Each structure stands twice: as C-alpha cells, then as structure tokens.
Amino acid sequence: MSGPDGSFDDDPQLRDRLRAADPAASLAPADSDRVARLLEATMSNTDHETTGTPGTAGKPTTRRPLTWVAAAAAALVVGGVAFAATTGGDDEETPTAGGGSDAPAVTTLAAPAAQDARCMVPNAAVLADQEVAFLGTVEELGDDMVLLSVEEQYAGAEADEVRVESPAEQMELLVGAVDFRDGEQYLVSATDGEVTVCGFSGPATGELQSLYAEAFGG
Amino acid sequence: MDEAERRARFEAMAPGLVEPLRRYLARRTDPATADDVLSETLLVCWRRLDEVPDEPLPWAYAVARHALANAERSARRQRRVAAKVATLDPPARMTTDPTGGQDPxxxxxxxxxxxxxxxxxxxxxxxxxxxxxxxxxxxxxxxxxxxxxxxxxxxxxxxxxxxxxxxxxxxxxxxxxxxxxx
Incomplete structure (x- = not known):
C-alpha cells in the first residue's frame, strides 16, 4: 500500500536494500483453515466494547476495566493479590486494549511516620513478610519524593516504577535512614504502604543483599 | 450494528489483516509471541469493530504495536520475578534482532x-x-x-x-x- 505522497519513493535504492533484508520475506502464508479457525475463535468472544471512544482513528486509547483493576492494584494498598494474576501466564486470551498501555505501572509508597517504634534486628523472616520488596535505582530525588525504577520485584504488585511520596520533613528522615542517592541501587521493602526502615531497606550491597537473598531467594 | 452485521463486517475485513499482521509481527518478535499478539490484535479489532476505520490496516498495526509492547513488558516482568534475588545484575537485554541471527x-x-x-x-x-x-x-x-x-x-x-x-x-x-x- 504505497501512499500517494511523493516522499514514499524518495531513495528507492535504500528502500530496496531494506526490503531485501526483510525478515518476513521467507514467511509462508498462513494455512487458510487455521486462519478461519482463528477468526471464528475471535468472533466467538461476545464481550464487545460498544462505547464509542472519542479520539482519532487508530489511536486505541480506551482502557478496558481490567486494565483499571490492574492499575488500582498497582497503586498499592496492596495485599499481594495482583501478583498471581500477573504471573499466571495461562490466560493468553485475556485481551488488554491496545491503548494507554505504554504508561509504566507505578506503585506509590510513603515514608514511615516518625520513628514511633524501636528497631528490631533485621531478619529474613520479617523481611519475607513485607508486602512490597524490590531492587530499584533512584531516578529522581526530590524534597518530598523519591522515584525508583524497579529492576527486580520480589514481593507485591508488579511495577515499573515506585514513587515514595511524603511531606519534606518525613522524607528527609527517610532519605537519611536509607541513604537514598541519585543513580544508586537500593533494596527497598514496605508494608502498609510505608517503606520499612530499621535496616530493612538500604543500598543494595553486602549484608542487605544476603538478607534479601535469604528472604526471597529460595 | 447487530450481531449478524458485526460478523459480516469482521468476516469481510479480517482475512485481509491477517497476513500483513503476521508479517509485521514476524519482523519484530519470536514466533510464539507473534501468535499470541496476532490473536490479541484480532480480538481488539473484533471488540472495537465500531472504531475500526474504513482503511483498517494502519489502525490494526497500531493495535498490534501496543499489544506487542505489552507482551514484551510482561515477559520482562516474568523474567524479573523468576530471577533469583542473589543475581543482582540486571537481566540481559533481549536481542533486538528478530531473526535471532538465523539469517547467514x-x-x-x-x-x-x-x-x-x-x-x-x-x-x-x-x-x-x-x-x-x-x-x-x-x-x-x-x-x-x-x-x-x-x-x-x-x-x-x-x-x-x-x-x-x-x-x-x-x-x-x-x-x-x-x-x-x-
């Protein structure tokens, strides 16, 4: 389907060279019976979206309710429910709408309230009970916000990013306790939406790595 | 559109989408993911048939593009979950070569x-x-x-x-x- 636009054929030589390298050039056409079955299976799904979506054609922006459920689960208040759902893998037929899905899943946490409890010695059993635990890198460090990109998630709803938001005063305490620095890697755990300090969250080094490995590594 | 009209429209449109979509996906991902994303893309076209424009292919490519991005994101997550905590290095990046180097x-x-x-x-x-x-x-x-x-x-x-x-x-x-x- 060549467009009428002249720029399409700008540099036909380059295009031909690209076309010669087309990895789908050797792809055999699909078996027509198989295609017919696929289309029939598609049409047997009766859960249509009938609401007209404003917006331009080809810009599939509607979020299906399922996507919202997943987003809500990610927005932590969490009981670890979404975990099994996202790792199930046997649910291929569940469609997600095309659009709006480039947005990263973000978990929001808060700094703990001022130290109202004495610290216990960090141990793997308590760590393993944390509702959220992940390895992440500090992407942004603000007065009232720390943004981490998640590299590995050990507990809690899967997220691409975790935002810790708190009033500046509390945040200062947290940043001091965990020693958050821009660009560094941290192991962070949280329960009830609050980052767990007292040696349960900190730079991803030596002892803390071992503790996380013991709690989640098995 | 009633159910019969929907089916008629989809049956007229979808066969023309399958081959281009298969090629689009074969160029960009592995065969298993391509199959999954093709089914999902067709399902989105079926469910949102009212929105599919008269020239459906670019619209369908856009749906496939998003579905593929989703599939790749969840694949990355599963690898992340599967990885042992002891291996703290970030997971190796997937090769961007869809032929997997099979094209001597x-x-x-x-x-x-x-x-x-x-x-x-x-x-x-x-x-x-x-x-x-x-x-x-x-x-x-x-x-x-x-x-x-x-x-x-x-x-x-x-x-x-x-x-x-x-x-x-x-x-x-x-x-x-x-x-x-x-």
Whole structure:
C-alpha cells in the first residue's frame, strides 16, 4: 500500500536494500483453515466494547476495566493479590486494549511516620513478610519524593516504577535512614504502604543483599 | 450494528489483516509471541469493530504495536520475578534482532546501520520499507502527524545512508568485513 505522497519513493535504492533484508520475506502464508479457525475463535468472544471512544482513528486509547483493576492494584494498598494474576501466564486470551498501555505501572509508597517504634534486628523472616520488596535505582530525588525504577520485584504488585511520596520533613528522615542517592541501587521493602526502615531497606550491597537473598531467594 | 452485521463486517475485513499482521509481527518478535499478539490484535479489532476505520490496516498495526509492547513488558516482568534475588545484575537485554541471527546471508552493514539509529528512527524506516506504508499511514500507526512522519522519515533515511557509508568505509579499510552478499 504505497501512499500517494511523493516522499514514499524518495531513495528507492535504500528502500530496496531494506526490503531485501526483510525478515518476513521467507514467511509462508498462513494455512487458510487455521486462519478461519482463528477468526471464528475471535468472533466467538461476545464481550464487545460498544462505547464509542472519542479520539482519532487508530489511536486505541480506551482502557478496558481490567486494565483499571490492574492499575488500582498497582497503586498499592496492596495485599499481594495482583501478583498471581500477573504471573499466571495461562490466560493468553485475556485481551488488554491496545491503548494507554505504554504508561509504566507505578506503585506509590510513603515514608514511615516518625520513628514511633524501636528497631528490631533485621531478619529474613520479617523481611519475607513485607508486602512490597524490590531492587530499584533512584531516578529522581526530590524534597518530598523519591522515584525508583524497579529492576527486580520480589514481593507485591508488579511495577515499573515506585514513587515514595511524603511531606519534606518525613522524607528527609527517610532519605537519611536509607541513604537514598541519585543513580544508586537500593533494596527497598514496605508494608502498609510505608517503606520499612530499621535496616530493612538500604543500598543494595553486602549484608542487605544476603538478607534479601535469604528472604526471597529460595 | 447487530450481531449478524458485526460478523459480516469482521468476516469481510479480517482475512485481509491477517497476513500483513503476521508479517509485521514476524519482523519484530519470536514466533510464539507473534501468535499470541496476532490473536490479541484480532480480538481488539473484533471488540472495537465500531472504531475500526474504513482503511483498517494502519489502525490494526497500531493495535498490534501496543499489544506487542505489552507482551514484551510482561515477559520482562516474568523474567524479573523468576530471577533469583542473589543475581543482582540486571537481566540481559533481549536481542533486538528478530531473526535471532538465523539469517547467514543477511545484510550485515545494514543491520549494523539500523542498530546505530535511534529505535524510533529505525522503526520509521521499517514501516516505510517493510510494511510499505506512506506517511499518513505511518502517522496512524505511530500516533504522529503525517507532516512529522515525513520530516522524521527524511532525516532517518539520511542518517541510515550516513551510517552505511561509515560502516562500509570502515569495512573497506579492514578488507575483511564487506557485505556478505553483493
């Protein structure tokens, strides 16, 4: 389907060279019976979206309710429910709408309230009970916000990013306790939406790595 | 549209989408993911039939593009979950070569030149040369304006030519790394 636009054929030589390298050039056409079955299976799904979506054609922006459920689960208040759902893998037929899905899943946490409890010695059993635990890198460090990109998630709803938001005063305490620095890697755990300090969250080094490995590594 | 009309419209439209979508996906991911994303893309077209424009293919490519991004994101997550906490290094990046290096007669300088471009530029060139879309169709797939597509496509072609020149000049000096196919 060549467009009428002249720029399409700008540099036909380059295009031909690209076309010669087309990895789908050797792809055999699909078996027509198989295609017919696929289309029939598609049409047997009766859960249509009938609401007209404003917006331009080809810009599939509607979020299906399922996507919202997943987003809500990610927005932590969490009981670890979404975990099994996202790792199930046997649910291929569940469609997600095309659009709006480039947005990263973000978990929001808060700094703990001022130290109202004495610290216990960090141990793997308590760590393993944390509702959220992940390895992440500090992407942004603000007065009232720390943004981490998640590299590995050990507990809690899967997220691409975790935002810790708190009033500046509390945040200062947290940043001091965990020693958050821009660009560094941290192991962070949280329960009830609050980052767990007292040696349960900190730079991803030596002892803390071992503790996380013991709690989640098995 | 009642159910019979829906079916009639889908049956008229969908067979023409399957082959281009299969090719689109074969160029960009592994066969198993391609199958999954194809089913999902068709399902979105079926469910949102009211929104599918008269020229459905670019719209369907856009759906496939999002579905593929989703599939790849969840694959990354599953690898992340599966990884033992003790291996604290970030997981190895997936190769961006959809042929998985199974193409010994491939145009090596071209692959290198494409890899040297920004991913968005390389994707523009693929949509132009492989899917053979015009600027307004590419605009639909990528959610850009046709004008922006024309400008970026022009720039991307220039950059690809420059990269090819550089790579082939270097290969000429070495005398050992030319195109494997003339």
């Amino acid at each position: 007669a491939g145009d090596v300088p071209l692959d290198e030149a494409l890899a040297a471009l920004r991913p968005a530029e390389a994707e523009l060139l693929r949509l132009w040369a492989w899917e053979q879309l015009g600027p307004s169709e590419i605009a639909t797939v990528l959610d850009l304006t046709p004008n922006a597509v024309s400008i970026r496509l022009h720039r991307a072609r220039q950059k690809l030519r420059e990269e090819l020149r550089k790579i082939e000049a270097a290969a000429g000096h070495e005398g050992s790394r030319g195109r494997s196919r003339s």
